[in-house]
Amino acid sequence: MTIYLPELSSTNFDFPSPFEALDDPNGLLAFGGDLNPERILNGYHHGVFPWFGPNEPLLWWSPAPRAVFIPDRFKPSRSLRKYQNKMQYRVTINMATEQVIKYCSSTRPAQETWLNQDMCDAYIALAEQGHCQSVEVWQDDTLVGGLYGLSVGTVFCGESMFSLQPNASKVALWYFCQHFVKHGGTLIDCQVMNPHLESLGAIELTREVFIDSLHQRREASMLKDCYTQQDITVTLPKVNNE
Incomplete structure (x- = not known):
C-alpha cells in the first residue's frame, strides 16, 4: 500500500x-x-x-479517537488506596524531570521504545524552557516511578510513565490529577487508548471534540504555582480490610 x-x-x-x-x-x-x-x-x-x-x-x-483523562473524575481504586496507605510513597513535581524522562526510555525494551536519545534531549530542552513537567514517586530517597508530559494551557499532554516498584506510576497519576484540578487543570491527553489506560479510567473523545476542547483550553492559565517544585499530597482515606 x-x-x-x-x-x-x-x-x-x-x-x-x-x-x-x-x-x-x-x-x-x-x-x-x-x-x-x-x-x-x-x-x-x-x-x-x-x-x-x-x-x-x-x-x-x-x-482518533483520542484517549483522555477527565482529572476531576479520576478515582483511585480501593486496592491502590490501600497500597499507598501502607507504602506511603512520597510524590513530587518537577524535582527530577530529566531522570523521569530517561527512566521512561530505559525501562522499555529497545525494540518497543520510541523515546530515543534525540527525543529525550528534545523533551529535556522543553523542561528547561518550562513546558515539560514531571511527577516523581519516591520510596525513601529512591526514585521508583513517575510520569512526564507537556503543559498546554489547562491541558496536560501526558507522554510516558514508568514504575520500578508496584503501583508507582498509578500513584503518580492519582496524586497529579488532584493537584492538577486544584490548580485549574481541566484535561489530560493520553493520546491512544490501551488496556492499562482504560483500567485507570481513561475515556475516548472524537477528534472533533478533542480538538475543540484543546483550542478552548490551550491559551488558558493555570494557577502560577502548579508546576513549581514541591511535594504533592492528597488526603488518604482509611480503607478497611476485607
Missing part, C-alpha cells in the same frame, strides 16, 4: 490540519521536519505529536 504524506518544512513549524490525518494507520499526519522544541510545542498546541520507531523517519500523529 502506498501512503502519501505531506513533508514538513525545514524552515517553519506549521502542521497540516489534524483533520487531514490518515485513518490507516490511524492518525498519521506528516513526516519530516525536526525535533526543535518550538516545533514540538507548536504540534501539541494543535493536537499533533511525534512518534517513530527505530529506522523510521520522523513521523507526526493526531489519532
Whole structure:
C-alpha cells in the first residue's frame, strides 16, 4: 500500500490540519521536519505529536479517537488506596524531570521504545524552557516511578510513565490529577487508548471534540504555582480490610 504524506518544512513549524490525518494507520499526519522544541510545542498546541520507531523517519500523529483523562473524575481504586496507605510513597513535581524522562526510555525494551536519545534531549530542552513537567514517586530517597508530559494551557499532554516498584506510576497519576484540578487543570491527553489506560479510567473523545476542547483550553492559565517544585499530597482515606 502506498501512503502519501505531506513533508514538513525545514524552515517553519506549521502542521497540516489534524483533520487531514490518515485513518490507516490511524492518525498519521506528516513526516519530516525536526525535533526543535518550538516545533514540538507548536504540534501539541494543535493536537499533533511525534512518534517513530527505530529506522523510521520522523513521523507526526493526531489519532482518533483520542484517549483522555477527565482529572476531576479520576478515582483511585480501593486496592491502590490501600497500597499507598501502607507504602506511603512520597510524590513530587518537577524535582527530577530529566531522570523521569530517561527512566521512561530505559525501562522499555529497545525494540518497543520510541523515546530515543534525540527525543529525550528534545523533551529535556522543553523542561528547561518550562513546558515539560514531571511527577516523581519516591520510596525513601529512591526514585521508583513517575510520569512526564507537556503543559498546554489547562491541558496536560501526558507522554510516558514508568514504575520500578508496584503501583508507582498509578500513584503518580492519582496524586497529579488532584493537584492538577486544584490548580485549574481541566484535561489530560493520553493520546491512544490501551488496556492499562482504560483500567485507570481513561475515556475516548472524537477528534472533533478533542480538538475543540484543546483550542478552548490551550491559551488558558493555570494557577502560577502548579508546576513549581514541591511535594504533592492528597488526603488518604482509611480503607478497611476485607
